[in-house]
Amino acid sequence: MMAESRRGGIRSIRRARLAPLLGLMMMTVMLLAGCGANAAADPLLAAKVNGHPVTLAQYQQMLALYRSTNARNNFFTDWRNASQRGDLTSTQQQVLDLLITTELTREQLSKQHLTVSAKAIQTARDTLNSQLAQSRKQLEQSPDPALKSLLDSITPDVISMLSEQEAIQALMQQKGKIPAVHLRGIEAKNQQDARDLQQKAESGTDFATLARDNSQNKSTGDIGGELGTFFPGQVNTDFDKAVFAPGAHPGKYMVLLYQGNYWLLELTDFGPHEVSSISDTQTESNVVSAWLEQVVRPGASVEEYVTVG
Numbered sequence: 197m198m199a200e201s202r203r204g205g206i207r208s209i210r211r212a213r214l215a216p217l218l219g220l221m222m223m224t225v226m227l228l229a230g231c232g233a234n235a236a237a238d239p240l241l242a243a244k245v246n247g248h249p250v251t252l253a254q255y256q257q258m259l260a261l262y263r264s265t266n267a268r269n270n271f272f273t274d275w276r277n278a279s280q281r282g283d284l285t286s287t288q289q290q291v292l293d294l295l296i297t298t299e300l301t302r303e304q305l306s307k308q309h310l311t312v313s314a315k316a317i318q319t320a321r322d323t324l325n326s327q328l329a330q331s332r333k334q335l336e337q338s339p340d341p342a343l344k345s346l347l348d349s350i351t352p353d354v355i356s357m358l359s360e361q362e363a364i365q366a367l368m369q370q371k372g373k374i375p376a377v378h379l380r381g382i383e384a385k386n387q388q389d390a391r392d393l394q395q396k397a398e399s400g401t402d403f404a405t406l407a408r409d410n411s412q413n414k415s416t417g418d419i420g421g422e423l424g425t426f427f428p429g430q431v432n433t434d435f436d437k438a439v440f441a442p443g444a445h446p447g448k449y450m451v452l453l454y455q456g457n458y459w460l461l462e463l464t465d466f467g468p469h470e471v472s473s474i475s476d477t478q479t480e481s482n483v484v485s486a487w488l489e490q491v492v493r494p495g496a497s498v499e500e501y502v503t504v505g
Contacts, residue, residue: 242254242292242500243295243296243498244498244501245303245496245498245499246300246303246496247497248303252501254357255502258294258354261346261349261354262291263349264348268342268343271283289504292504296498298364300492300493302364304368304372305364308373310367310368312360312363316366316367317359318359320359320360320362320366321356328347328350328355335347368471373469374469374483374491375427375428375491376425376427376466376467377425377463378425378466379426379461379462379463380403380420380421380423380461381407381423382406382407382413383411383413383457384410384451384460387458389410390458390459390460393406393410394460403420403462405420406421407420407421408420412457421462423461425465427469427474427483427487428440428487428490429482429485429490430479430486431452432452434452438450439463440491441490442491448464449461449463450463471483
């Protein structure tokens, strides 16, 4: 129920994430798109995002890293094995999507006049190198072919790209802004009841009074229907499409089916909110991912040149 997740808040985060590699590094493992020739004629590009190229070399290095990570976790993706080809295809698409998302993140930071500092990149690089040194020492003490393969895939170029990506993601979570909306809600008996309550609210009846007198969820009703501020990925797909999708115009009130119950929601304070206001790094990462996937990417020009599968 809403009351159980966030004092009546609606929450249903569904981000699939890759298993971590060496702690901090694989929490944000993505590659940066670099400079390149015209994508329409250059076969050495993996994708093009709003005119900016993602190189084939970046894709290949990231794929090697992911496959080594998978093997380290006994998850194998060898095209020669028919039973593993589906997993290989999934990994290929995941890598390509992450490369594209990284370029979108960089663009959004630029639009918000935010620049990653050299110091932040160096800090991330120092942390990563320290972790790699510990892993190499572990390898010397206890031979492990899977770990050796993984470490071999982390080339100096990969270290540089991962370090910059870590700094990019940290900057977005620390200073970036993404769309959010403040909600008050009333859990109704049924859809018609929710519609009737909406008419009363639109006619000027105080929403807090309606919540206290009518909400089936007493924990939120007793506080006037207060739910809090929500970002993309924190309610459900229908809500995100109606509120955050490009071109969406939800208005002040909406009826939403959530976990089998109808809710009347009041939407206020819609607009850019600081990601750091969430005060939980994992949730910050989740909402940024949802925003990029559901809001930013659908409005972007993305051309993929790599065939997966």
